[in-house]
Amino acid sequence: MSAPTVGFIGLGIMGAPMAANLCAAGLNVNGYSRTRARSEALTSRGLRVADDIAGAVRDADVIITMLPDSPDVEQVSFGDGGVIAHARPGALFIDMSSIRPDTARVIGAQAQSRGLRFLDAPVSGGEQAAIDGTLSIMVGGAATALAAAEPVLKHLGRTIVHVGPLGSGQTVKAANQLIVAGNIELLAEALVFLAAHHVDTDAAISVLQAGLAGSTVMDRKARTMVAHEFSPGFRIALHDKDLGIFTSAARAVRTATPLGAVVAQLMSAAHAQGDGDLDHSALLRLVERLSGSTTPETGSAHD
Template sequence: MATEWKVGFIGLGIMGRSMSRHIINAGYQVTVWNRTASKMEEAAGWGARKARSPKEVAENSNLIITIVGDTPDVREVVEGENGVLAGAKPGSVLIDMSTISPDATRQIAARAAEQGVAMLDAPVSGGDIGARNGTLSIMVGGEASVLESVKPVLETMGKSIVHCGPNGAGQTVKACNQILCGLNLLGMVEALAFAKKAGVDLEKMIEVTTRGAGGSWALANLGPRVVKGDLDPGFSVRFQQKDLRIVLQEAERLELPLLGTAAVQQLLRSVQAHGGNEDGTHALIRLMEQLGNVSITPSE
């Protein structure tokens, strides 16, 4: 297994932008590609090389990282005519850090293995804040020995790196994470509405409850943004809905009822219906304001 990694990075969105920069700043040679080509210019300013396709990224790398929107996007950049597998050399490692279907992950990993390419599924949690700070939680599926060899690269982006099992296990644990994120999000907006309607100072409520048993990442990080009226996306409603769709599809396959998760998915659909698709997930507060006839975010 290679120890001198030449890194390819595909996907320079809200998360990938910061993640790729950490790898560059750590001194690795990095080649980037993004569907919207203009986003590569910033990475080039940090020292990255620009590629014309995922295939070219793979031709110039022995460790290729992808973080794109959805399962079809991963299939396209990995398995497409000009995808990673069209240019990857045997002995290379592919790390998909997107959040996609566990079943699709296993299929892609099998296809990569046919070409002598090892694959890890390594979805992340921590949002834009974790990506910027290099403190993401990374849940990994695949061979433990492969993970060990690439861990120095992953450590530039995350502080918690856990091997969860074979290919698909990382995505399954990420699905669990998204169940918790959705339900914690709902708990946060209901608590904010309850406090506001009862006349309690919201900042003081957040200060106290984040230190107690009801505390959560959503409450500590998104609660203050709600109070300020900042609904910009660290993680958008659109992507959360994609993740919850994956969760509910897997739950259907497992014949497992997930009542709370389904409720959050439907509530976020209402946010989408009112134009909040690209807002942060904490825009769920707007629906809570409508349902409870209470004003929580500052008026514009």
């Protein structure tokens, strides 16, 4: 059988390496980005540049969107120039962005009414996992649609799990973002606490990693936080958006999230104080400011 054709829309920090991995796997990838230079940067990897959304999706067996927020996905999905208007009936439409669960359900319902098979399939793992093709993918929608999508998704993720009907993927992603933010905030508080007591921070990280406090967040973020290296793998602005999705969804079903509410406020404060374009581990800077500490500028992403 010939390799499937994929229309890939959104070639930012996450989308670009994901599209590159599909090209490397031998799939035919038509890429579209509002910033054309992002598409052109991937032509050496085998990506074909589409001039518009219609050109990206018209001949696609699978359409993937990887965009910043709910309005962006709505914009490329709907209207005369959108995915739903130009995708051929029977095509798989997989939104891998992080958006509101209710938005995913609305887009999915309209896509299905036009004969498309829709999945909401947000991811976790950050930029490095996107590069490595080891993302965790949480999928909402019909199990039959996921079975058809797996030959493509396997090139993007190591863990692909069906979590329920449309919108469920986004609900699980909101929970993921809560847990990650909480981990980063507590790690930031611990690092500031250790520094204030003049502990050997590197040694402390090593022993904490080996115990129950150890986590993927600690493994990936602790030492770069100490070094104040905050080049974005996942920006504070996007995590702030995701925590807004979580708090809204939690309010809709009246679940108590007292710690979640606090960490959402802290992420929002870091965003408001000008750190939105830094990696989410830059929550450390907010904790330092609250503690009256001085943030070193050497190695800072503000340099």
